[in-house]
Amino acid sequence: MTRLTASLLASAALLSLGACTTPVDPDAGPTMAERVAALPENGEISDGDTFTCRRVQITGTRMYERVCARDSEWAEQADRTGEAVNAIGAADRSQVRPFDPPGT
Numbered sequence: 659m660t661r662l663t664a665s666l667l668a669s670a671a672l673l674s675l676g677a678c679t680t681p682v683d684p685d686a687g688p689t690m691a692e693r694v695a696a697l698p699e700n701g702e703i704s705d706g707d708t709f710t711c712r713r714v715q716i717t718g719t720r721m722y723e724r725v726c727a728r729d730s731e732w733a734e735q736a737d738r739t740g741e742a743v744n745a746i747g748a749a750d751r752s753q754v755r756p757f758d759p760p761g762t
Contacts, residue, residue, distance in 0.1 A: 697726050 711726040
């Protein structure tokens with residue numbers, strides 16, 4: 659294959675990839691990521707419950723993501739994590755399973 663043919667194929671590939679991008683609809687409103695980024699670190703939700711945003715490291719990477727949840731959800735997650743750690747420490751692996759399929 660000549661250099662000219664290779665460069666023409668590469669150019670055609672780049673042009674075709676550029677045509678595949680999804681246009682952004684300006685009337686669509688903010689995305690979920692933009693709405694989460696706009697939230698303050700903590701606050702009150704309309705029903706009187708409070709929320710907190712935390713930076714959580716993505717497993718296996720050095721990257722973080724911002725996760726916002728109700729304080730009651732953070733407490734529930736901490737309880738579940740504590741129960742799992744205790745079950746592992748007690749060598750009782752039956753409680754650690756997140757899901758038991760039906761019929762087992």
